[in-house]
Amino acid sequence: MFERTTYIQRREALSKQVSNGLLIIPGNGDNPGNYTDNIQPFRQDSSFLYFFGIDLPDLVGIIDLDTGETTLFGDDPSLDAIVWTGPLPSLAEQADRVGVTRTAPLGDIASVLRQARQAGRTLHLPPQYRAQNRIRLSEWIGISLAELDNLTSPSACKAIIDIRAVKSAAEIANIEQVLSITKEMHLIAMRMAQPGATEQAIVGAMEGYAWSHGCRQSYAPILSKRGEVLHNHYHHNTLRAGDLLLNDSGAESPMHYASDITRTIPVGGRFDERQRAIYQTVLNAQLAAIDALKPGVPYLQVYELAAGILVDGLKQFGLFKGDTDEIIRTGAFALIFPHGLGHLMGLDVHDMEALNEDWVGYGEGYERSRDFGRKSLRLARPVRAGWVVTIEPGIYFIPALIDRWRAEGRFTHLIDYAAFDAFRNFGGIRIEDDVLITDTGSRVLGDPIPRTIEEVEAATQR
Template sequence: MTEADGQRGTNGEEQDTAEAEATGAAGDKPVKQRKNGLYPAVSDELAAVMKSGWADTERRGLEPIPQARHTAARRAAVSARFPGERIVVPAGNLRRRSNDTDYPFRAATEYAHLTGDQTQDAVLVLEPLAEGGHEATAYLLPRSDRENGEFWLHGQGELWVGRRNSLAEAEQLLGLPCRDVRTVTDVLREATGPVRVVRGHNAGVEAALADKVTAERDAELTVFLSELRLVKDDFEIAELERACASTARGFEDVVKVLDRAEATSERYIEGTFFLRARVEGNDVGYGSICASGPHATTLHWVRNDGPVRSGDLLLLDAGVETRHLYTADVTRTLPVSGRFTPLQRKIYDAVHAAQEAGIAAVKPGAAYRDFHDAAQRVLAEHLVAWGLLEGTVERVLELGLQRRWTLHGTGHMLGIDVHDCAHARIEAYVDCTLEPGMVLTVEPGLYFQADDVTVPEEYRGIGVRIEDDILVTAEGHRNLSAALPRASAEVESWMAALRG
C-alpha cells in the first residue's frame, strides 16, 4: 500500500467512551432493556430464573498467549524510558457505523503491542514503583454479571456478543495483573505524580487525566511507542511471515476467479481476497485496492466497483492481517487475460527493474532512503529513454520530474500497522540507518493517467506497481513475500498454471 513521501500517519478522530456499567438490575422493580425502540418489562420471576442454572465455565491452568514474553520486554523498555511516571495506554472503544450498529473493534496499536490483548474498552496502566520500575496492570471488562442481569439484558452482554474472559483468565493469558476497567477512571483521577497517556482512543480516560497531562508530554510517549516498533522481535517476524504466506494464497485465489470478476466487477476480486483473510487471519490489514484498467492509476482505489476487462491490467494491492494483527502489504499487477501486451510488458519490466534495484539497496548499515533513491533512478532512466522526459537522468532526479508518473515514495515500515511506526521522529525513521529486524515495503510504480496528454495515447490508463515485504537481516535482506512471482514471464507462467 503506497504512502506519500514523508507521510507517517496520524491518529484518528477521538472515540466515544463506551458505556461500561451494566444496565438493568433484578430487584423490586422490573428491569428494562431497550430493543429497537421498545422497553419490554422483565418480571421479578424471570429475573430470578435467569440468575441460576448456569454451569461453571471458568477456565483454569491456561497457558500464556504466545507473545506474552515479548510484551513483557516491550513494557520493560517503556518503564526504562519513563522512570517514575505513570503510563496510560487505552485499547479504544467501539465506533458507531450507523444508527445502533458499530464497526468491528480493532484494538489500538500501542495497546495491542504492549499487551497482546485485543479487547475493547481496556486500559493498560504502568504504575511507578518506589524502588524503581513499574507494575503493569490491564484494566479490562470482566465477564458479564449474572446477578444484575447484564449478561442477557445489556447490548454488550455475554448472550449478545459472546463470552469475555474473566479477570482471572485474562491474568493467566496476558501474564500481568488484571482489574475491572470500570474502576480505572477513579484510579486515574486519584493518581499523583507525572502521568502520560496515549491520546485519541478513549475520551473518558483522557477526561479523567485532563488536569494531569500535557499534549507535549503525551506526544513524546506516542513517539517512543512508535519507535519501539521499528525493529521487530522474533514473534513479530514470524507473524509477518505468516501474513505474507496467507496473502500469497489470497492472490492465487484471485487469479483463479478472474473470469468471474470479468462477469461482475472489481468487487468479486475484493470479496475473494477477503475470504482468505477472514479464514486464515483476522481481517485485511487495510482496504484492498482492486484496480482494473485505468483505475490502476489511482493510488488508493478502494471503491472497487469498476469493470474487469480482458486486455487490461489488474493492480491488486492487498494484505492479510493475522489474528495477532500483523499485516502483509503486497502488490502485483496482473494481465487480466493472462498475457501482457508488448507495451504493458515494457512498462511492467521497467517497474520490475526499479524494484530489483530498490530491494538490492536494503541491507544493514544502508540509509533508509537508499532503496527509494535506487528505484527512482531506474524509473527516471526509462522515462528518459522513452522520450517522455528531456535532459540527463541527473537533471531529472535533481528536479524530481519523474514524479509526474512515479507519484509516491517507494516504501514504508511495516508491522502491526500497514504504515507502521507512523509517529516516529524523522531522524529515527526516514533518516535512519537500516538495522536487522526492520521490515519495510519496496513498491515502485509508474502511473499514466487516462487524461495525461503529455504521453502517447497508448500509454494512457496504464498503471503498474510491484510491492514486496522485505526483512533486513544481518547478511542483507529476505523477501517475505517471495512466494509470489514478479518477473513478467514468471507472472504469465504462474497465472497459466493456476487457471489450468
C-alpha cells in the same frame, strides 16, 4: 497471544526508556457502525496489543515508571454481557496471561489519573486517533479535549517506536504465516483476471478466502484497472482484454500482524509490448531497491535509487530527457512516481504511524520534504536489522496531473509532455513485497508470489 514472558519483557524494555510518572496505554472499545448495537469488527490498538496482548475491548494499561508496577484497568464480564457473548475470562485471568498481577475496575481510573496529575506527576500518553478514547481520557483526567493533546509524550512515543520496530523471530513467523494466505489471494486474483470478470467478484473471492482461513484484510483492498488512482477502492468495473489490473491487498493474521502485497496483472494473460517494457522497468527498480537494503543504509537513498531506474526506463519512450540526477534532484520524476517507496510494517500495515509518522520514518539528520511526491515518502532514515519494510515502486500516468504540470510549464527541459499523450489511458503499474532487514542485507518474506513477467502471465492463464 505470545508467551507470558514476552509481554513482561516488552513492558520492562519500555520502562527503561521512559522515566518518571505514569505511562497510559489505552486499548480500544467497540465502535458502532450505523447504530449502537451494530458494531464494526473489533480491532484492538496495536501498541496495547504489543505490550499487553489482550484482544478484548475496554481495557487500559498503566505503567508506573517510578515503581515499576503495572495495572490493568477493566471490568469483569457482567451477566448481561455473558448472555450475548458467552463466557469470557475475568479481568484477573486476562491479566495473568500477560504477566500483570495488579488489576482494577475501569471506574477507578479517573481517580488514579486525577490524583497523579494533582500531585504533579507526569502523564505520558500516545496520540489518540479514535474520538471515543479522546473523550474518555479527557473525562477521566478532567481536562479539555484540546488540553489532552498536550499529554502526548514524545519520549514515550519514540521509545514505543524503537521497541516495536525491531521484530522478533516469533513476529516474523507470524507475518510469514499470514503471507501464505495473501499469496493465495493474489493467485485467485490472477486466475480470475479474465475478460468479462468484474473487479467486485475478484475482491469478494479474495476476501472470502481470507475469512475462510481465519484472517481478515489488513487494509481495504485496492483492486482496479484504473491503477493510476493510487488508493482506488472503486470495484465496479468490468475487465476487458488488454487492461492492466492492479491488486494491492493483504491479509491480517489472527494476532493482527499485517501483510501488504501488490501485483499488476495483464487481463487475459498477456502483457502487450509497451506494458512489458514498463512492467520490467518497475520490477528492475524493485529488485535493485531490495538488493540495496542493509543495516545502516538510508531508506531515502534507496528511494532515489529506485526513482532513477524508473526514469531511465521511461527514457526509451522519450518521456524524460536530460540528466537523470537532475530529474531526481528537482522532483520532476514525481510526475510518474508520486508516492514513497514504502513503509515499516508489523501490527499496523503502516507500522506505528498513529504515533507520529515523522517520528517513525525520519529523525535526526532527516527532514521531511514539502515537495510533491517526495513529501509522501514515509520512511527516510537508515534501516535497522529486524525491521520489516515494504518496497513498492510504481509508474503511473495520471491525466489530471500531467495536464496540470503541462499547463504550468513545469520541468519542460526534462519532460516531453507531447510524448505523454500516447500514455493517457495506460493506467498504472506497482509491484510490492514485504522485506526483512537482516544482519547483512535483506530477505523477501513469505513464499514467492508470481512477480516476473513470465510468472505473472503463467499464473493468469487458465
